[in-house]
Amino acid sequence: MFSMLQVYGLEKLTSVEIEHAKELKTVKGALNASVKKWEKIVSLLEQHKYPNNLSESTCPLCKKFNNSSMPCGSNCFECPVYKKTHGKYCQKSPYEKYETLTNKIEINCIYNADDDEIIEYSVTYAVYERLIKYAKAEVEFLKSLTP
Numbered sequence: 001m002f003s004m005l006q007v008y009g010l011e012k013l014t015s016v017e018i019e020h021a022k023e024l025k026t027v028k029g030a031l032n033a034s035v036k037k038w039e040k041i042v043s044l045l046e047q048h049k050y051p052n053n054l055s056e057s058t059c060p061l062c063k064k065f066n067n068s069s070m071p072c073g074s075n076c077f078e079c080p081v082y083k084k085t086h087g088k089y090c091q092k093s094p095y096e097k098y099e100t101l102t103n104k105i106e107i108n109c110i111y112n113a114d115d116d117e118i119i120e121y122s123v124t125y126a127v128y129e130r131l132i133k134y135a136k137a138e139v140e141f142l143k144s145l146t147p
Contacts, residue, residue: 024064031080031146033060038139045132050105080145094137101130 023029037058044051056062065079066089076082076089085092090099105127 024060027064027080028147030060030064031142035139035142035146038135038142042132042135042139045128045135048128081142084145094134094141098131098134098138101127101134 023033037060041051056066061079061081065077065082066075081090081093081095082088087093087096090096
């Protein structure tokens with residue numbers, strides 16, 4: 001049986017608009033910003049901190065290619081990840097395995113009843129190692145897409 005690690009210090013990732021606004025103007029800039037985001041995720045996980053908001057609001061590529069200004073039904077089609085994998089919303093990329101595992105983790109979390117915020121996750125060290133592996137794979141995948 002694996003020992004459990006209680007995670008109390010959740011790390012929120014910065015909104016894309018604040019941190020990467022200038023980089024979103026080009027595909028290369030959005031890719032580079034996405035690599036930085038995933039490198040930060042790897043760093044947090046290696047410190048046994050769990051980044052709890054990995055949604056499209058923190059993804060530079062999603063901000064550029066999956067937003068409400070895109071014609072209906074065309075979300076992701078110009079994104080370099082989609083062009084490589086042909087999977088919408090980063091399916092068929094290393095992110096898919098990462099997301100599947102995080103969804104399982106978030107089922108087993110403790111919420112603050114007052115504001116519905118997650119206050120604690122229980123994550124085994126083995127799960128952290130898998131998350132780190134998937135996050136590093138995402139970094140390398142994104143780097144391989146850089147023109």
